[in-house]
Amino acid sequence: MSSLIKIFSRKLFTLMSIAGVAALMSSTVSAIGQSPEDITARVAPIGNVCISGEECEVSSAATVAANDGPRSGEAIYNQFCTACHSVGVAGAPKFGNAGDWAPRVAKGFDSMMTNAINGINAMPPLGTCTTCSDDEIKGAIEYMVDNSQ
Structure with missing residues (x-):
């Protein structure tokens, strides 16, 4: 009887491992269906660094808010x-x-x-x-x- 439990435990462990990998893969695959524009927007930087004395290409949030x-x-x-x-x-x-x-x-x-x-x-x-x-x-x-x- 104990050998039957060991076999069942191994099979259950294998099935749970496969289910975990499948869940991980499905979350990765969902990003595959995104358009390049969606991905670019998702990974875009949240800000820019401007160096004093140099012109910044993007207006600062403070300037936008002030306007x-x-x-x-x-x-x-x-x-x-x-x-x-x-x-x-x-x-x-x-x-x-x-x-x-x-x-x-x-x-x-x-x-x-x-x-x-x-x-x-x-x-x-x-x-x-x-x-x-x-x-x-x-x-x-x-x-x-x-x-x-």
């Missing part, structure tokens, strides 16, 4: 803040949760503004919005606080 005018607090929240503040990543106060925001509001708006600009704990400076002006950061904080009372 569009100031963005609303809601727009900044939706684009840059929601990833952490919607679920409370690393202790971030959750949007809409008055209990999370109350201690921060108690410290005053200037404290929240300083923390948002300089970063605090796991939050990076400007909360990942490197193109945000101080006024846009202020608007995002006001939007989050106003909707978390």
